[in-house]
Amino acid sequence: MTYTVCAIGAWTILLVIRLGRAGVFLYTTVLSVVPSIRRFSLVVQQLYAVGVLTLLIILVAGLFVGMVLGLQGYYTLVDFGAESSLGLAVALTLTRELGPVLSALLFAGRAGSALTAEIGLMKTTEQLAAMEMMAVDPISRVIAPRFVAGIMAVPLLAAMFTAIGVLGGYVIGVGQLGVDGGVYWSAMREGVDVYDDILNGVIKSVVFGFVVTWIAVFEGYDAEPTSRGVSHATTRTVVTASLAVLGLDYMLTALMFGEV
Amino acid sequence: MSDVHFSYGSRQVHKGVDMTIPRGRITAILGPSGCGKSTLLNFIGGRLTPDRGTIVFDGITVPGLRRDALYDLRKHIGMMFQSNALLTDLSVFENVAFPVRENTNLPETLIRHLVLLKLEMVGLRGARQLMPVQLSGGMSRRVALARAIVMDPTIVMYDEPFTGLDPISKGIVVKLIRELNDALDITSIVVTHDVVEGCSIADYAFVLSDGLIIGRGTPDELMRSDRPDVRQFMAGLPDGPVPFHYPADNYVDELFGLIP
Numbered sequence: 001m002t003y004t005v006c007a008i009g010a011w012t013i014l015l016v017i018r019l020g021r022a023g024v025f026l027y028t029t030v031l032s033v034v035p036s037i038r039r040f041s042l043v044v045q046q047l048y049a050v051g052v053l054t055l056l057i058i059l060v061a062g063l064f065v066g067m068v069l070g071l072q073g074y075y076t077l078v079d080f081g082a083e084s085s086l087g088l089a090v091a092l093t094l095t096r097e098l099g100p101v102l103s104a105l106l107f108a109g110r111a112g113s114a115l116t117a118e119i120g121l122m123k124t125t126e127q128l129a130a131m132e133m134m135a136v137d138p139i140s141r142v143i144a145p146r147f148v149a150g151i152m153a154v155p156l157l158a159a160m161f162t163a164i165g166v167l168g169g170y171v172i173g174v175g176q177l178g179v180d181g182g183v184y185w186s187a188m189r190e191g192v193d194v195y196d197d198i199l200n201g202v203i204k205s206v207v208f209g210f211v212v213t214w215i216a217v218f219e220g221y222d223a224e225p226t227s228r229g230v231s232h233a234t235t236r237t238v239v240t241a242s243l244a245v246l247g248l249d250y251m252l253t254a255l256m257f258g259e260v
Numbered sequence: 261m262s263d264v265h266f267s268y269g270s271r272q273v274h275k276g277v278d279m280t281i282p283r284g285r286i287t288a289i290l291g292p293s294g295c296g297k298s299t300l301l302n303f304i305g306g307r308l309t310p311d312r313g314t315i316v317f318d319g320i321t322v323p324g325l326r327r328d329a330l331y332d333l334r335k336h337i338g339m340m341f342q343s344n345a346l347l348t349d350l351s352v353f354e355n356v357a358f359p360v361r362e363n364t365n366l367p368e369t370l371i372r373h374l375v376l377l378k379l380e381m382v383g384l385r386g387a388r389q390l391m392p393v394q395l396s397g398g399m400s401r402r403v404a405l406a407r408a409i410v411m412d413p414t415i416v417m418y419d420e421p422f423t424g425l426d427p428i429s430k431g432i433v434v435k436l437i438r439e440l441n442d443a444l445d446i447t448s449i450v451v452t453h454d455v456v457e458g459c460s461i462a463d464y465a466f467v468l469s470d471g472l473i474i475g476r477g478t479p480d481e482l483m484r485s486d487r488p489d490v491r492q493f494m495a496g497l498p499d500g501p502v503p504f505h506y507p508a509d510n511y512v513d514e515l516f517g518l519i520p
Binding site: 125126127129130132133134135136137141 | 305307331332334335337339341342343345346347348358359362363407411
């Protein structure tokens with residue numbers, strides 16, 4: 001019993017220490033964001049690494065999710081004679097929820113883990129230490145461009161996910177199940193609100209991008225400089241970022257769309 | 261540096277190290293692995309702060325320097341890491357150009373001339389397009405050397421420059437350290453456990469063991485030292501004041517199960 005209490009206490013203390021380190025790290029990173037934006041070529045390089053290279057899995061996943069939504073939506077709505085609302089159902093589901101959430105989860109798995117591993121290995125091979133000794137701040141040169149790129153990439157990826165998902169729903173609903181194409185698009189245009197639906201979805205994906213990238217770069221920078229340390233850090237990034245996205249999604253949804 | 265004390269957790273690494281590095285000469289810091297030689301370089305470069313004691317570099321007290329002042333100081337320090345610490349996503353040319361690009365606004369033509377000059381000095385002008393992964397250990401070390409001197413520092417610190425090299429590469433590095441020190445009129449500090457190579461280029465040497473400087477003088481003087489611990493290290497004897505065995509319980513008692 002005593003051992004359990006001690007273990008919980010030690011775990012809590014370590015957690016608070018890590019949260020403190022992550023907070024200080026975020027503060028120093030945010031201070032370096034403006035200089036980093038001035039050297040936008042560094043951000044563009046990272047946008048390619050974390051954004052463009054993630055695009056393929058986002059598009060493939062978005063297409064399948066849209067197709068599944070088309071199928072499930074149709075068979076649910078058709079019982080009520082409401083299959084004409086299929087386009088609206090698919091679009092709302094994607095813009096409000098699945099677009100931001102799934103693209104952030106895929107981003108955490110693909111780009112977040114890569115960011116952690118890359119930064120962790122740079123630490124392990126003394127590249128970050130060498131930068132410091134060359135009077136180059138690794139936070140400004142390495143972390144901040146990746147941080148900015150991550151925050152920019154997730155909303156763009158979520159938009160692509162949503163767009164291809166809507167197309168996937170169209171292919172199944174209209175192409176396979178016989179919903180009228182004009183009705184599919186017009187229901188969507190009538191029912192989707194720019195502010196309530198699209199903007200809230202964009203805000204969600206910006207928040208997810210911020211949190212996932214913060215976790216990824218922090219875990220890499222804070223990794224124990226060994227093979228096992230980098231491996232653990234990479235795992236922690238995917239697990240923590242995924243749980244953070246799901247938890248934040250609930251909170252943001254409650255704030256944006258209803259009562260808690 | 262004077263009266264430097266430092267501990268890693270409960271392990272006391274330095275117990276009052278006093279050392280004066282002569283300007284314009286090559287100074288070797290010799291000692292067994294893990295005795296805290298590289299940590300001394302980190303004190304000079306301001307990456308670590310001793311628990312107690314002073315480090316003065318060119319009239320400036322390093323511990324406690326503000327970040328900007330520390331980064332200004334580092335522009336006058338070149339450092340070659342044991343792992344070479346080359347930036348793996350940059351070519352040989354870009355690795356050597358990195359500190360110049362980051363710390364100056366020199367025009368591209370001048371940067372090119374500067375980098376080619378340094379690469380020519382280490383014999384790798386023809387390898388400037390190669391990536392770090394394409395280099396042998398010796399070539400990587402020479403690129404790291406070119407990068408360490410590209411800003412024309414007043415002091416260059418070499419952390420285990422001979423480790424892991426074949427005899428030819430080792431000979432090249434020895435020759436380069438000597439020639440660069442004399443040609444560029446810089447101060448060199450070579451941290452090594454390699455007595456033969458260290459003594460072959462050093463004008464002056466310190467022997468660090470058990471947290472203290474146990475010997476100092478020219479390599480010849482150290483070779484003739486009558487201190488048993490200095491003699492053991494310089495002659496590479498497996499047993500002596502530095503015991504062969506890590507501290508443990510009695511062997512026979514342990515074999516017969518007398519110790520739980």
